[in-house]
Amino acid sequence: MAEQSARLWGARFRASPSAELTALSRSESSYFRLVPYDLASSAAHARELVRANILTASEAEQVCSALQTIGEEHRSGAVIPSPADEDIHTFLERVLGERVGIVGGKLRAGRSRNDQAANDLKLYLRDVAHRIGLDILNLQSALIGQANQHVETVTTGFTHLQPAQPVSFAHQLLAHAQTFARDFERLQDWDRRAARSPLGAAALAGSAIAMHPEISAQELGYDAPSENSIDAVGSRDHVAEFLFVMAMFGVHLSRLAEELFLWSSRQFRWIEMDDAYATGSSIMPQKKNCDIAELTRGRASRLIGSLTTMLVALKGLPFAYNRDLAEDKHAAFDTIDALELVVPAMTGLIRTMRVNVDRMQQHSVEGFTLATEVADWLAKNGVPFSEAHEITGALVRYCEDRSIGLEDLSEDDLATVDARLHPSIKSALSAKAAIEARKAYGGTAPDRVKEQIGRLRDLLNKQQEWLKLYSGPRFER
The missing domain is CATH 1.20.200.10 (Fumarase/aspartase (Central domain))
Incomplete structure (x- = not known):
């Protein structure tokens, strides 16, 4: 009978659960981290039972005091689940019953393990x-x-894990x-x-006893009941x-x-x-x-x-x-x-x-990351971007053939590739100039980054x- 009473169910059964069922049903040890939250909700439910005239005010005070003590002792390791405790609810009801007797059994009225677990x-x-x-x-x-x-x-900023453009x-x-x-x-x-x-x-349909879930909800920090x-x-x-x-x-x-x-x-x-x-x-x-x-x-x-x-x-x-x-x-x-x-x-x-x-x-400039600066400079100077793209591609090939970077190009190199590559483009061919040019909202320009x-x-x-x-x-x- 002792094993039967340790469970929250079983009166209609003629046999005790098998060892296999018990092993499968028992909560994992990690689930008992919910003890503090179950204790908090149990205290709120005790106050609800006062409103339902199931508990007297003094009984609720006795229950809530015991719940607080159980919480403190559980945190210290003085109270722990036993092998017979199927889950957190069985564990806490058992310990509460040991502390306050039959009054603890009243706490089950108006709720289910279903709403407790949720x-x-x-x-x-x-x-x-x-x-x-x-x-x-x-x-x-x-x-x-x-x-x-x-x-x-x-x-260097990357796309496709390839050097793309300088960024802050x-x-x-x-x-x-x-x-x-x-x-x-x-x-x-x-x-x-x-x-x-x-x-x-409760289990499914609501409770005929706990008639003010909105009050318990507020006590537990919710906005409202479900x-x-x-x-x-x-x-x-x-x-x-x-x-x-x-x-x-x-x-x-x-x-x-x-x-x-x-x-x-x-x-x-x-x-x-x-x-x-x-x-x-x-x-x-x-x-x-x-x-x-x-x-x-x-x-x-x-x-x-x-x-x-x-x-x-x-x-x-x-x-x-x-x-x-x-x-x-x-x-x-x-x-x-x-x-x-x-x-x-x-x-x-x-x-x-x-x-x-x-x-x-x-x-920051390796891998021709300044190529977009060339294309953008040409576009700003009246060259259609489709042509600017082609000119820049040719300029990159020119640099590859000579093992130099875009920032290393001379004025003669620029003119050799395309006459529209005016020497003034050199002012745009630095990593610093590249990031400072990206000054629209959300860009990588230092002032925008600070913002x-x-x-x-x-x-x-x-x-x-x-x-x-x-x-x-x-x-x-």
Whole structure:
């Protein structure tokens, strides 16, 4: 009987669960990270039961005090789940019953594990979204900090991984910062849709006891309760959307990682990693590896996999609660655990890297990156761009045949290729002139880059304010 009473179900069964069923049904150990959120929602539900006349005010106070103590003891490791606890709900109801007796059993009235499970994970995701949002802010700040030092640093911009045009290195760094800013905005947008409480939906049809879910929703930091009780317990699109936002963030991290490999390679030598953020080789003593970026790129594949897992689990699922939905926690936790490791490491790598300005300057004009300057100069001087393109192509061939760069051309060389290549074109044939010419909004000209940094800092300040506004349960990682 002791084993039977440890479960939240089973009175109508004539036999105990098989060992195989028990092993399959028991929550993974990682799921018990939701304990603080379940305790918070249980306290809100206790207050709802006072309004429903199921608990007296003194009983609710007794329950809430015990819940707070259980939370403290769980954090310290003094209270842990037992092998007989099927899940977080079984664990906490057992411990609560040990503390307050039969009063603890009253707490189950008016709710189900279905709305509890949906609510616990949603509270956790909203809390974590704000923690990851802070990590994104720190990463953006590291990129902006480096960019601010390298507004005038000229480097090579690539398309198809081939030298294309000179750009400000700050502009290249800020391209990544812009993607992360949008990732943050996606988190904000996700949170707006996720701010609906499932608590009060019970198993499926709503509760005949918990009649004021809007009050519990407000206590837990939501904007309102869910509009439809079936949707509240049967939907996990908020989990799938969260995983998409994180997968997109992971892809953006991976693209930054790929550039860090190139920039730190011996062939490029554009940046040098701080020793504290690099690793070596067990056999090759000279190696200095960008392992943080490699691990980040690898983790991105897991984030995409978690998103796919959730979408496949939802596809074709009857619209109510099904145990398939338990995959939501595994997918979410794996994603969150990966990001909470890689983002601070990538931030430290960016913040501490040293930039080889001279090396970048040297590379900025290699590969005929000034060719567009020639074509643009001709177009500005009345030559149709189709002809300007052909003339510039011929000029590049001329330079290739003589193993010189466009910046090395003499006035005689220019006249030899085409009479319209006036000597005054030489003023445009420098990396500095090339980036300064791109002075339209969003361009790589130093003045525009400085403005971009200013706007990004303003945006980060607004994002920081949004993080402070969250009023739901928050717990340290």
